[in-house]
Amino acid sequence: MATYDPFRDLDRLATSFFDARRGPRRMPMDLYRDGDHYVLTADLPGIDPGSVDIDVDGQLLTIRAERTLSAGDGVKWITREREAASFVRQLNLGQGIDTDRIAASYSNGVLSVTIPVSEKAKPRKIEVATENGAQVLQAHESASASSAADHPQPVEQ
Numbered sequence: 001m002a003t004y005d006p007f008r009d010l011d012r013l014a015t016s017f018f019d020a021r022r023g024p025r026r027m028p029m030d031l032y033r034d035g036d037h038y039v040l041t042a043d044l045p046g047i048d049p050g051s052v053d054i055d056v057d058g059q060l061l062t063i064r065a066e067r068t069l070s071a072g073d074g075v076k077w078i079t080r081e082r083e084a085a086s087f088v089r090q091l092n093l094g095q096g097i098d099t100d101r102i103a104a105s106y107s108n109g110v111l112s113v114t115i116p117v118s119e120k121a122k123p124r125k126i127e128v129a130t131e132n133g134a135q136v137l138q139a140h141e142s143a144s145a146s147s148a149a150d151h152p153q154p155v156e157q
Contacts, residue, residue: 027087038115038152045109054104059093092153
């Protein structure tokens, strides 16, 4: 026997009335560095790959996607918790990124974006010669010495 719960109905009403998710939704993502490139993975379940749009404007990477739900004529919904939605995410890429070689793929509801580090931003060794030329010292830039501006940073909306 089902019992009436006024708090559940009030919660459901408040959620639908004050739901901030009506606009573009954020997509959960992971971002990590693997050698000479960054890898961004974002969950986009139920998204038509043709609706995914990735743009680079200067150093700003924007990912947009749409989920549309279709139903035939005469369908009578029993419950409908999945909604059509727009998703958007932006990242500030910083200066050390090769924006011309960014690549993306979509598989099993996960979008993967590979963001290569530019050649000039990669760590390198610099030889230092002495006056007599007998000794050559080598210096190199370590990964920890690079500034935070060289790494992709999410932009909160």
